[in-house]
Amino acid sequence: MVARTSRLGVELCGILLANPLMPAAGTLSKEVVGDVATAYGAIVAKTVTPEPRAGNPPPRIAEVSSGMINSIGLQNPGIARFLKDLDAFDVGRPMIVSVAADTAEDFALMCRQLSTHSRVAAVELNLSCPNLEHAGATFCTIPGSVGEVVAACRKTLPDKPLLAKLASENAVENALAAERSGADALTLINTIPALSIDAWERKVFVRGGLSGPAIKPIALKVVYDVSRAVNLPVIGCGGVSRGLDVAEFMLAGATAVQIGAASFVREPQRILKEFSSYLTETGLDACELTTTLG
Numbered sequence: 506m507v508a509r510t511s512r513l514g515v516e517l518c519g520i521l522l523a524n525p526l527m528p529a530a531g532t533l534s535k536e537v538v539g540d541v542a543t544a545y546g547a548i549v550a551k552t553v554t555p556e557p558r559a560g561n562p563p564p565r566i567a568e569v570s571s572g573m574i575n576s577i578g579l580q581n582p583g584i585a586r587f588l589k590d591l592d593a594f595d596v597g598r599p600m601i602v603s604v605a606a607d608t609a610e611d612f613a614l615m616c617r618q619l620s621t622h623s624r625v626a627a628v629e630l631n632l633s634c635p636n637l638e639h640a641g642a643t644f645c646t647i648p649g650s651v652g653e654v655v656a657a658c659r660k661t662l663p664d665k666p667l668l669a670k671l672a673s674e675n676a677v678e679n680a681l682a683a684e685r686s687g688a689d690a691l692t693l694i695n696t697i698p699a700l701s702i703d704a705w706e707r708k709v710f711v712r713g714g715l716s717g718p719a720i721k722p723i724a725l726k727v728v729y730d731v732s733r734a735v736n737l738p739v740i741g742c743g744g745v746s747r748g749l750d751v752a753e754f755m756l757a758g759a760t761a762v763q764i765g766a767a768s769f770v771r772e773p774q775r776i777l778k779e780f781s782s783y784l785t786e787t788g789l790d791a792c793e794l795t796t797t798l799g
Contacts, residue, residue, distance in 0.1 A: 536593075548600050573716060588618065613654075613660065680734060748776055
């Protein structure tokens with residue numbers, strides 16, 4: 506931990522972060538976490554589900570202009586195995602666990618399992634999974650379902666910060682519902698539904714979520730709108746690939762910023778260095794950025 510008075514340091518839900526950067530869920534595996542930990546103020550593990558998931562069959566990733574489409578399908582070993590491997594994430598940074606499920610009850614059950622682990626600093630609810638309870642619709646695209654999941658998890662996770670990761674759709678309404686139901690912070694946004702086509706084979710190549718620079722303007726607007734509608738800290742996510750992107754998200758209202766697709770092509774340490782240089786040139790501290798937008 507570092508003092509909040511350092512130029513890069515920020516505070517998120519009472520957790521002191523060495524800097525405002527963290528990996529987006531799904532982009533950092535336990536096998537490499539030790540190699541990049543110093544670039545981040547907190548570690549976000551790959552999303553875990555109640556039972557193991559094999560993920561979707563290939564192809565799973567398509568490179569597109571200004572980003573990529575992925576359809577990994579939340580491949581993970583399940584929460585029981587995840588908890589056995591917690592030591593792999595002991596890298597001197599607060600750890601945020603991302604969870605996903607098909608029902609509010611299963612979300613709450615995982616939160617209960619995580620509630621007693623001192624190594625877990627906070628839990629992030631991935632609220633964009635297929636919803637078996639609502640005729641196959643995208644999970645938590647309406648305030649009622651968002652509120653139901655957050656409230657259920659709040660009951661089983663009373664003593665750790667609870668983050669709700671929301672899609673761009675209905676973001677303000679869903680953010681207000683999450684706030685009313687007990688969320689401590691919001692992560693905005695998730696990937697945006699997208700499609701790629703193989704023209705030579707004349708078939709769909711990958712149907713999944715678009716990430717990368719193409720979605721940054723959308724994510725910025727959502728962060729800007731939501732941060733002015735709620736009284737919760739916001740974590741910005743979507744298209745961050747350089748230090749100035751971090752600054753822009755924080756100026757829009759984010760307290761911290763997640764790096765997703767860019768971490769596959771750029772070293773996170775370089776992004777942190779660029780952001781640090783921006784702070785030096787402007788004479789600002791990271792914790793001041795959210796109050797300086799003209």
